[in-house]
Amino acid sequence: MFSNSSLVRLFRMDANHEKLVSPDGLFIWKGNKWIESPSGTTQTFNWNGSNWEPINPKDGGMVLSPDSENLWTGKKWIPIPPSLHDNLTSKKTNQNDKINTRKSSFGNHNKNMININNIEILKSMISGIFIFFVTTSMLSSQIIQPLLYDASIVRVGRYALTFDAWDTIEDDEAISVVGIGSSMLQYALDGNCVENEMNLEGTYVYNLAIPGSMPYIEMLQTEAAVKASPDIIMIEVGPNSLWDVNEFSNDALLNYFELRLTILSLMMDGDDDGIWLDILRDSELSFIANSFDKEFKAESVHADDALEEFLRRIILDDSSAPREVSAAYVPNPNHEDWHSYLRTQKWLYSKLELMDEEKRMEWENSTVVNAVRKGVNNPEHYGTLNHEALEYMVSRFSETGIKVVLVSPPLHPLLLEELNPGQYDGHNNTLENLSLNDNVETLNFIWEDYWVDDDFFDHNHLDRHGREKFCEVLAPYISSYLEN
Amino acid sequence: MDFVTPGYYYWFLPITMALYFTLLKGKQENRIILLVIMSYIFFFLSSGWYFILLAVSTCTDWIAGKKISTSDDDYIKKRWLYTSLSINLGLLAVFKYLDFFIESLNLITLKLPSSPEISTLGLILPIGISFYTFQTMSYTIDIYRGTGKPYEKFTDFACYASFFPQLVAGPIVRSQEFIEQINKPREFSISRTRLGITLIVYGLFKKIIIADNVAVHVNEIFAEGAALDNTALVWWGALCFGIQIYCDFSGYTDIALGSAHLMSIELPENFRTPYAATSPRDFWRRWHISLSTWLRDYLYIPLGGSRNGNTKLALALMATMILGGLWHGASWNFAIWGFLHGILLLGNRVLASNKLIISSFYKFPKIMTGFGWLVTQFSIFFTWLVFRIEDTTMLFRSMKSFIGIDAYWDLDELLSSLPYIKVTTAIMVFSFIILHGISGYLGSGKYWLARRNPFIWGIICGSALGVCVILRPIEAADFIYFKF
Numbered sequence: 001m002f003s004n005s006s007l008v009r010l011f012r013m014d015a016n017h018e019k020l021v022s023p024d025g026l027f028i029w030k031g032n033k034w035i036e037s038p039s040g041t042t043q044t045f046n047w048n049g050s051n052w053e054p055i056n057p058k059d060g061g062m063v064l065s066p067d068s069e070n071l072w073t074g075k076k077w078i079p080i081p082p083s084l085h086d087n088l089t090s091k092k093t094n095q096n097d098k099i100n101t102r103k104s105s106f107g108n109h110n111k112n113m114i115n116i117n118n119i120e121i122l123k124s125m126i127s128g129i130f131i132f133f134v135t136t137s138m139l140s141s142q143i144i145q146p147l148l149y150d151a152s153i154v155r156v157g158r159y160a161l162t163f164d165a166w167d168t169i170e171d172d173e174a175i176s177v178v179g180i181g182s183s184m185l186q187y188a189l190d191g192n193c194v195e196n197e198m199n200l201e202g203t204y205v206y207n208l209a210i211p212g213s214m215p216y217i218e219m220l221q222t223e224a225a226v227k228a229s230p231d232i233i234m235i236e237v238g239p240n241s242l243w244d245v246n247e248f249s250n251d252a253l254l255n256y257f258e259l260r261l262t263i264l265s266l267m268m269d270g271d272d273d274g275i276w277l278d279i280l281r282d283s284e285l286s287f288i289a290n291s292f293d294k295e296f297k298a299e300s301v302h303a304d305d306a307l308e309e310f311l312r313r314i315i316l317d318d319s320s321a322p323r324e325v326s327a328a329y330v331p332n333p334n335h336e337d338w339h340s341y342l343r344t345q346k347w348l349y350s351k352l353e354l355m356d357e358e359k360r361m362e363w364e365n366s367t368v369v370n371a372v373r374k375g376v377n378n379p380e381h382y383g384t385l386n387h388e389a390l391e392y393m394v395s396r397f398s399e400t401g402i403k404v405v406l407v408s409p410p411l412h413p414l415l416l417e418e419l420n421p422g423q424y425d426g427h428n429n430t431l432e433n434l435s436l437n438d439n440v441e442t443l444n445f446i447w448e449d450y451w452v453d454d455d456f457f458d459h460n461h462l463d464r465h466g467r468e469k470f471c472e473v474l475a476p477y478i479s480s481y482l483e484n
Numbered sequence: 485m486d487f488v489t490p491g492y493y494y495w496f497l498p499i500t501m502a503l504y505f506t507l508l509k510g511k512q513e514n515r516i517i518l519l520v521i522m523s524y525i526f527f528f529l530s531s532g533w534y535f536i537l538l539a540v541s542t543c544t545d546w547i548a549g550k551k552i553s554t555s556d557d558d559y560i561k562k563r564w565l566y567t568s569l570s571i572n573l574g575l576l577a578v579f580k581y582l583d584f585f586i587e588s589l590n591l592i593t594l595k596l597p598s599s600p601e602i603s604t605l606g607l608i609l610p611i612g613i614s615f616y617t618f619q620t621m622s623y624t625i626d627i628y629r630g631t632g633k634p635y636e637k638f639t640d641f642a643c644y645a646s647f648f649p650q651l652v653a654g655p656i657v658r659s660q661e662f663i664e665q666i667n668k669p670r671e672f673s674i675s676r677t678r679l680g681i682t683l684i685v686y687g688l689f690k691k692i693i694i695a696d697n698v699a700v701h702v703n704e705i706f707a708e709g710a711a712l713d714n715t716a717l718v719w720w721g722a723l724c725f726g727i728q729i730y731c732d733f734s735g736y737t738d739i740a741l742g743s744a745h746l747m748s749i750e751l752p753e754n755f756r757t758p759y760a761a762t763s764p765r766d767f768w769r770r771w772h773i774s775l776s777t778w779l780r781d782y783l784y785i786p787l788g789g790s791r792n793g794n795t796k797l798a799l800a801l802m803a804t805m806i807l808g809g810l811w812h813g814a815s816w817n818f819a820i821w822g823f824l825h826g827i828l829l830l831g832n833r834v835l836a837s838n839k840l841i842i843s844s845f846y847k848f849p850k851i852m853t854g855f856g857w858l859v860t861q862f863s864i865f866f867t868w869l870v871f872r873i874e875d876t877t878m879l880f881r882s883m884k885s886f887i888g889i890d891a892y893w894d895l896d897e898l899l900s901s902l903p904y905i906k907v908t909t910a911i912m913v914f915s916f917i918i919l920h921g922i923s924g925y926l927g928s929g930k931y932w933l934a935r936r937n938p939f940i941w942g943i944i945c946g947s948a949l950g951v952c953v954i955l956r957p958i959e960a961a962d963f964i965y966f967k968f
Contacts (some may be wrong), residue, residue, distance in 0.1 A: 005531050113676070116673065116674060116678060116938075117674075118674065120938050122675040123938035123939065124938040124941050125942075126942070127938055128940050130942070130946065131945075131950070132950045133950070134950075135947045136950045139951070144954075293490060296953045296954060296956075299954050300953070300954055300955065300956050304908070305904070305905070306906045307955065308908045312907050317905060
């Protein structure tokens with residue numbers, strides 16, 4: 001029934017009676033035959049090096065039934081003595097636990113502490129703090145900030161370019177002319193065209209105008225501009241520049257402020273702070289990341305999207321960024337197209353040219369008429385936050401010897417027709433007042449009559465024809481200012 | 485204020501530590517008073533004037549404990565025990581369950597003709613009430629049973645009841661454990677401080693990076709209109725919620741333990757790699773350990789436990805689990821959740837005594853353990869649906885889909901239903917699964933980390949904290965267990 005090798009592992013109960021249990025616990029040797037034992041019978045024994053030896057019952061050696069409730073005496077099963085009960089019950093529990101959770105030790109806490117000395121805690125803290133700053137700055141500079149440009153995590157890549165652009169201008173060692181303002185100037189100014197038109201060697205004309213912008217936001221770049229010291233700064237003064245932020249505040253505007261100010265303050269250097277901090281309202285001041293905590297908070301606004309975009313590019317070779325031909329796309333500052341982009345960007349195709357007759361009628365009768373009533377087309381004379389910001393920029397540039405040209409890009413002739421008499425007096429007066437500063441010129445193209453429907457993208461932006469015309473009329477002025 | 489409020493780390497914890505170890509050096513009694521004051525400040529900043537309820541509970545059990553310990557009369561002892569239980573359970577009943585009771589009553593009575601609707605009181609659930617009432621009740625019960633001694637000083641007891649790291653969401657500490665901790669001489673230990681910082685960083689990472697980010701998927705999936713007939717979607721939602729609730733609660737506990745270590749006080753562990761559990765019984769030895777042992781000692785055993793036959797065992801177990809479920813919140817969901825866990829535990833007991841199962845575990849230990857793990861985790865994540873989804877219609881749809889009834893499998897639909905941030909969350913989920921296993925294998929990752937050399941410690945803790953700071957959600961979500 002059993003081979004010799006299997007019998008080696010049997011347990012001899014005592015010297016007089018050979019009571020053996022088969023290795024599988026299923027049989028007991030009764031002296032002359034094997035009899036069936038309760039399934040799972042267990043035994044305890046010691047291996048002396050050559051044989052299995054019985055453990056004396058006093059030392060816990062015994063043959064037990066599977067439930068540990070009965071003991072094999074050599075003749076019959078009897079209940080275990082009460083003195084052994086607790087001990088065996090705990091063994092039984094352990095055995096059951098083993099069955100239930102063979103890996104119950106998995107996850108047991110090894111809470112042993114190591115003793116460390118002052119040097120080690122110092123090393124721990126220094127390395128921890130160092131790695132903390134490396135991690136945060138890596139995440140910011142290598143993942144979040146680059147992705148702000150290509151419009152993959154914010155709708156418009158240009159929101160991020162201002163301060164890197166001023167760094168480029170500071171380093172370019174050329175005669176530089178820079179335009180700042182809203183999308184009106186953004187759509188009007190083709191830097192490359194103006195450079196060619198002026199035909200002045202070593203002159204760059206940069207277009208840093210940003211969609212939706214206004215002096216109240218643009219003023220944040222004042223100190224960076226002063227540092228870069230361009231030869232001429234063209235500041236847009238148009239419908240977007242002179243309206244009252246306090247009067248027309250709404251959620252959309254506040255969200256825009258938050259987005260712009262958060263990104264601008266993330267991209268600026270510590271020494272770009274200026275009087276603009278005093279002009280900002282408390283609500284906007286809270287968006288300026290001028291402390292570690294605020295900076296981290298500002299970064300965390302875009303961090304989730306940036307990390308997702310970063311991982312998609314690496315793992316899935318997929319991206320939500322628009323293609324390079326898109327108007328929303330901006331190349332990174334280390335990209336070879338960066339410098340030429342700052343001068344001549346990509347613009348959207350004209351809305352008016354794409355309209356059919358019906359849409360065109362709707363645009364003329366509704367959009368243009370409504371636009372005239374809007375706050376932006378009712379410029380204030382003075383006293384708004386935009387005025388305050390504009391005055392600050394003009395005086396700061398003027399006092400640092402930078403030539404300031406206040407430019408008013410043209411409006412669609414249909415919109416001009418809809419204006420009430422005196423509706424733009426605030427605009428005219430503001431230009432006149434600001435021109436009293438030293439080193440300030442004004443170029444007001446609004447009232448010139450050579451702008452026609454074909455020049456416009458919509459009611460207040462130029463299209464490619466208008467841009468060419470704007471280039472032709474602007475270049476002589478800029479050229480003459482530079483020569484003087 | 486809570487553990488993800490920057491103020492907790494900027495001023496609350498540093499001030500508490502500084503006062504604890506410098507100004508009050510060697511004056512243990514004053515330190516206890518300081519901890520009580522700081523705990524009440526913390527509680528006031530967390531939940532306002534509800535700290536009065538904590539004071540009521542504290543005073544009640546202090547007086548009851550004293551009266552029980554000094555009286556020889558069983559009647560008086562019992563009377564004070566009932567007083568303590570009535571006040572503590574009364575607070576819970578009013579502030580946590582009264583509105584639920586009224587709503588349930590309305591549901592029944594509104595079906596009867598001309599029965600008036602009783603309006604709810606609209607009481608706000610005081611933060612941490614379930615935790616501190618259970619804690620203070622256990623003190624009185626232990627004294628009544630003679631298994632615990634009353635505290636000698638009121639300030640010690642007030643500190644036990646209000647100790648700020650574990651006040652709001654546990655762990656539920658036993659009075660004898662706590663008094664041993666505060667009676668030891670407490671000197672500043674840099675080893676313990678580093679351990680405390682490790683636990684805090686570990687907890688913050690779990691809460692801010694994992695829990696709050698996977699929560700976005702959970703909220704999207706279990707929202708109205710989601711395709712809950714898609715098994716893939718429901719599985720993903722359940723998996724994410726299981727990870728969210730573990731990381732949220734165990735993250736809180738790690739920060740609590742870490743904060744306590746900074747005061748040189750050691751609190752008991754609440755989790756032990758719960759998702760490595762290979763049986764429901766094993767799960768409850770690893771999940772919310774302080775609550776499960778409380779329920780065992782103060783509910784399950786007094787109800788008869790396992791010593792009075794199978795029927796009483798089943799009743800005691802089911803009653804304990806249902807009440808344990810209701811402890812989480814005043815909602816039928818939690819009762820059903822407890823009921824399901826009761827069923828799982830009973831099933832576990834039945835299967836563990838089955839001979840076929842036992843012999844299978846002996847014959848194929850690895851396969852059976854793996855199978856046990858799979859079945860257990862499938863069941864546990866199934867019960868998380870009940871915990872998460874309050875809407876009955878959505879819950880039943882999800883439960884059916886989870887087990888494949890009237891459901892389909894569509895991965896494309898799953899991907900299109902999820903929020904934009906998918907790759908990051910997927911990486912987090914799979915990283916969690918791997919790290920949870922590694923942590924269990926290492927005998928708890930946090931203690932393993934605390935024993936590393938300064939540079940490895942600095943690299944892991946510094947980068948984890950950096951990632952927390954940058955990738956934190958704009959609006960940090962409350963800890964889930966705050967509402968219990």
